[in-house]
Amino acid sequence: SQTIHQWPATLVQPVGSPLSLECTVEGTSNPNLYWYRQAAGRGLQLLFYSVGIGQISSEVPQNLSASRPQDRQFILSSKKLLLSDSGFYLCAWVTLGTGGNTIYFGEGSWLTVV
């Protein structure tokens, strides 16, 4: 079966520290992968998406970066976190089809920058 996992689920980190969130997908190959952020009480903001290994599209200029070292692995990183990076981060995987795209979300990662 097809599943998507992301971790860690919750983390609290000081300003200026690095960040690494990881997302992996099972049961499919060459998926389209996405990172979204949801600030407290806000909507979802698309941060990055990737249609293949090493291919990253950035939607919003910021101090975050993404990498796709393997087909089913998508990593969100930062070298130095800002307070404004706090939020709920969601990894997602989309299957494209004529019957509409199907998007699967990971469990989410709560990041609090202090």
Added chain:
Amino acid sequence: ELKVEQNPLFLSMQEGKNYTIYCNYSTTSDRLYWYRQDPGKSLESLFVLLSNGAVKQEGRLMASLDTKARLSTLHITAAVHDLSATYFCAGDGDNTDKLIFGTGTRLQVFP
């Protein structure tokens, strides 16, 4: 680029009442999606609307799509407390590689 707007942003309603959440989008979007998010949780898919005039129903929720008006609606019939959640609409515009989400509508149903 596609922009998606929802209203209202927050909705508090009594059990048993009906209400409609509206989703407007700025450019052509052949597909429109509705999701539900419980507090602190990930998103759950509710509906995928594929064509003009599409209507889908699941329990007390019914979604419709008018591509000419660039409008989708999520109608709630006889609300119950279990429907309390945040509801998002999303479209893929002319780029099927990504979904753009609305701001969400936080629904609170009280007795």
